[in-house]
Amino acid sequence: MSRLYPYTEKQIKAAPLAVFRILFGILMLISIIxxxxxxxxxxxYIQPKYFFSYYGFEWVKPLGHFTYIIFIICGLSAIFxxxxxxxxxxxxxxxxxFTYIELMDxxxxxxxxxxxxxxxxxxxxxxANAYYSIDALQRExxxxxFIPKWTIDSVKLLLGIVYFxxxxxKLNSDWLFKAMPLKIWLPSKFDVPVLGDYFHLEWIHYAFSWGGAIYDLTxxxxxxxxxxxWLAFSLVVFFHVITRVLFPIGMFPYIMIFSTLVFFDVKLHEKILSYLSGIIKTDKRKFDNGKYYPSLNNTTSKIKYGxxxxxxxxxxxxPFRYLLYPGExxxxxxxxRFSWRVMLIEKAGYAQFKIVDGETGKWFYVDNTDxxxxxxxxxxxxxSDFILQYAKYLEKHFSKQGHKNIEIYVDSYVTLNGRLSTTYIDPNTDLTKQKESFRHKNWIVPFKDEIKGF
Amino acid sequence: MMKKIFLLFVFGSIILGCSSSDSSDDTPPTPPTTSFQRSELLINWADNIIIPSYEAFQTSLSSLQTAFDNFNTTADEANLIALRNAWRDAYFAWQRVSMFEIGPAENVDYRLNINIYPADVTQIQQNITSGNADLSLPSNRDAKGFPALDYLINGLAADDTAIVARFNDGAAGINLLNYTGSLIADMVTLTNGVLQEWTGNFRDSFVANDGSSATASVDRYVNDYILYYERFLRAGKVGIPAGVFSASLNPQNLEAFYKGDISNQLCLEALDAVQDFFNGISFNSTTNGIGLDDYLNTLGVESGGQQLSSLINNQYNTARNMINGLDSFQEELQNSPPVQLLLAYDELQRIVPLIKVDMLSALNINVDFQDADGD
Incomplete structure (x- = not known):
């Protein structure tokens, strides 16, 4: 820890973090709206009858029409x-x-x-409120x-982790040597102006795959x-505009474009704030008091750094926790999930659940749309975790309806990156007997092919 | 390290640069023609399959109307048989249009208004007695259309003599005739409305909406096509009666239950219709135009050296052969369990992953408008 102290004491002008805070708040508000x-x-969050909880967060559920209130709170918080x-x-x-919303389903x-x-x-x-904020305006x-440099660096580090x-x-054999899944996705974007006419060309699929991988890593x-x-930033803009046009990823491209501004020098941020001051008729100089954010060496801050x-x-x-699991x-x-595997695989499936009476052997299929x-x-x-959760839900539903000795089996097919669909879940496994956990699910039929790489 | 990164970057930007410079040329080269044109697919669908199928159905309905008019004048056995044959022909023609529940048809819940079965006999009888049933009410949907006609001309009594007697039974007979007539008129009105819109503006907007999004014609229709196959053909015509979804047999849920001996043929006709549609085959002809098979082939979708389109066609053929080998579904359902029918169902079922998983994925059809990052 001792090496940390000199670094934690480094100070830098607060403008980049203030700009970051303002942009973050505005983008979040737009996202919510x-x-x-x-x-x-x-x-x-209101129409569906059932919600897929995260393991351990089963208590986080939509609140009916009160769900709107969570969004209002989230939007107001973004403004603040x-x-x-x-x-x-x-x-x-x-x-x-925001996290509550994400955990609901x-x-x-x-x-x-x-x-x-x-x-x-x-x-x-x-x-983030030390500079150019109402808090700072109200209380001298x-x-x-000036604020500690690590605070801005931590944002950069998080962004760096996401990209890297x-x-x-993307460094896997499907992505690099089969241009999958872009080989499937790009041709379907034929209606993109100009570029769309070329999306069926194989070399374009490879160029986009390799370009994307190199872009993210570097x-x-x-x-x-x-x-x-500046070159990097223009690439950021180019790359994200392309992804915006091609893929339904909502606000993400804008969030990334604006977030990367945090990498720029203080000067740019001061300029942005001066410009903003001109618009909202305030004097940025009020905030330029030359004061340094106190960096304390007390226990609280030690705990904080830790x-x-x-x-x-x-x-x-x-992102490396997958190594703990066998299989592809x-x-x-x-x-x-939670590993920045973004736009990485084309997967589609079909799962038909069979409710069997273990004693009489009578069975019927579930209509999932119910x-x-x-x-x-x-x-x-x-x-697979969704499949098990859903099976548990079906078990509860049908036993409430009076069905007895319920066993649940699933006929499922999944296609991955253009391979012909094959059986995904062992059709002879009674899902009611399986437990939800972070353990490997040995009732997943092993992948028939091999994908090399990360 | 920096140098390496820089080299990687240069390489990367060349790649990215190339892909964008192609687009900024003042005179872009003509794009290679191998790109699949969705508009051509939509034109083939609309002009050679959908509209002609509706027209044929409309024609069969007017024959049905004529047959009914004759029966209305003279309710005898000969006219009943003629009416029944016209009903049967129209029912077959219906199998060619039922899957097109998009646009004008979707707006009026066409399929639910024409062919929801089993028919609700109690409701039908109430409607006949009251004489003023509002057929546009959703609550009357299972008291009209083909299944209600099926009951009226096939299920009213044990044999034709008895059925004809019911229609000639004074005021009650007139009520029966009136109700039968109103059912046919309702089908004619609905069909005229749907076809009018297709031949009017809808055809053009359907064809013009040739993009790629959850609301584009191809995306929307392929989803509807799969839904039809899965729910109304596979489950509706075979699965539900065979007890696949309910743990017990439901012979009363057979299509054309009262007629009794045509549900397998109706199913075969529907199967032909969906396969022809898949292959882009023009209505009532062997002209093989642009279809989903060509779309898949253009994208080069194959597995183990076999094109996905042939895998799908093979499976359609296998299912058809199975059903061809069956007795009428009514007879098959007299076995419990109806082993042969269940085996046929399995073959119908095998088509579902091929079209719903493999085909949807290969065509990158959007299921719904939603943010998603493909994981």
């Missing part, structure tokens, strides 16, 4: 964060409400939502022109070095 305006709150008003409470309430799991949760969690510990003792791991995950470093920074180090250690190790990661998806939305059914059919 966008989500609401598409009617997704109703469609995803942007304003830097009651920042600490606002960012905590943003983190909690893992059907909607998106890596970038996870990223937002992590980032907002990290921001709880950052003095909370106003600092996303790149690492961009954090290119952003770090001043000489390559905690943040632990946070990053987990982030660095988490893309097939079993054990250890797939219980799940199409989106839920699609996600369920390719992921």
């Amino acid at each position: 966008r989500f609401w305006s598409y009617g997704w709150i109703d469609k995803l 964060v942007a304003l830097g008003f009651k920042y600490r409470i606002a960012i905590i309430s943003f983190f909690l409400s 893992k059907t909607t799991y998106l890596n970038h939502y996870y990223f937002i949760s992590l980032l907002s969690f990290l921001m709880i510990f950052l003095p 003792d909370k106003r600092f022109q 791991y996303a790149g690492l995950a 961009i954090p470093f290119l952003l770090l070095y001043r000489r390559t920074r 905690f943040i180090s632990l946070f990053f250690a987990i982030q660095i190790l988490m 990661l893309f097939w079993t998806e054990e250890g797939f 219980f799940l939305t199409r989106f839920q059914e699609k996600q369920m059919a390719t992921q």
Whole structure:
């Protein structure tokens, strides 16, 4: 720990973190409004009869029409964060409400939502309101022109992890040597202006695959070095605009584009703030008080540094947890989430559940549409933890209806990256006998092919 | 390290650069023609399959109308048989349009209004007695369409003589005739409405919506096509009656239950229709136009040296052969369990993963508009 101290005492102008806070708040507000305006709150969190909880978070459920209130809290918190008003409470309430929303149903799991949760969690510990915020305006003792350098570096580190791991995950034989799944995805984007006419060409699939992998692996470093920074940023914009056009990943491209601004020098951020001051008719100089954010050597801050180090250690190790499981990661998806495996596989499946009376042998099939939305059914059919959860739910449902000696089997087929679909779950496994856990699910039929790489 | 990264970067930007510079050329080269044109697929669907199928169905309905008019004038056995044959022909023609529940058909719940079965006999009898049933009400959907006609001309009494007697039974007979007539009129009106929209604006907007999104015609229709196959053909015509979904046999859930001996033929006709549609075969002809098979072939979708399109066609053929070898479903259901029928169901079932999993994935059809990052 002793080496940490000199680094933790390094100070830097606070403008980059203030700009980051403002942009973060605004983008989050837009995300919430966008989500609401598409009617997704109703469609995803109110209409469905059943929700797929994360293991250990079964208590997090949508609250009927009160679910809207969580979104309102989340949106208001985002505004407060942007304003830097009651920042600490606002960012905590943003983190909690946003994470609650994400935990309600893992059907909607998106890596970038996870990223937002992590980032907002990290921001709880950052003095993002020390400069150019209402908090700092109101209270002189909370106003600092300089803040510890590590606070801005931690945001860069988190962004770097996201990119680098996303790149690492692309280093596999399907992605690099079969151009899968882009070979499937790109031709279907034929209606993109101009470029669309070329998306059926094989070399384009390879170029995009390799380009994407190299981009993800190198961009954090290119952003770090001043000489390559502008080039890197133009690549960031180019890359994310392309992904925006091609894939339904919502606000993610914008969030990444604006987030990478944090890599830039203080000067740029001061310029942004001066420009902003011109618009909202305020004087940025009020905040330039030359004061340094106190970096204390007390126990509280030691705990804080330890905690943040632990946070990053987990982030660095988490994506490798798949190594603890046997079998092909893309097939079993054990250890797939929370690992920045973004737009990596094309998977589709079909799962038909058979409810059997263990004594009489009488059986019938379940109509999934009675219980799940199409989106839920699609996600369920390719992921073993969903399949088990759903089977447990069916067991409860049908025993309530008076069925006895229930055994549940599933006929399932999954296709991965264009391979002909094969049986996914052992059709002779009674799912009611299986337990939910983080252990390997030995009732997943092993993958018939091999994918090499990370 | 820095140098390596830089080299990697240069390599990367060349790749990215190439892909974008192609697009910025002032005179872009003509794109190679191997790119699949969804608009051609949609045109073939609309002009050579969907609209002609509706037209044929409309024609068969007017024959049904004529046959009914004759029966209405003279309710004798000969006219009953003629009416029954017209009903049967129209039912077959229906199998060619039932799957097109998109656009105008979807707006009026066409399929549910024409062919929801089993028919609700109690409701039908109430409607006959009251004489003023509002057929546009959703609550009357299982008291009309083909299944209700099936009951009226096949299931009203034990034999034709008795059925004809019912239609000639004074005021009750007139009520019966009136109700039968109103059912046919309802089907004609619905069908005229749907076809009118297709030949009007809908055809053009359907064809023009040739993009790639959850709301594009191909994405939407392929989803509907699969839904039809899975629910209304596989489950509706075979699975549900055979007890696949309910632990007990449901012969009363057979299509054309009262007629009794045509449910397997109706199923075969529907199977031909979905396979022809898959292959882009024009209605009532052997002209093989652009279909989903060609789409898959253009994308080069294959597995173990076999094209996915042939795997799908083979499975359609296997299922058809199985059903061809069966007695009427009514007879098959007299065995418990109906082993042969269940085996045929299994073959029908094997098509589902091929079209719902492999084909959907290969065509990258969107299921729904939703943020998703492909994991």
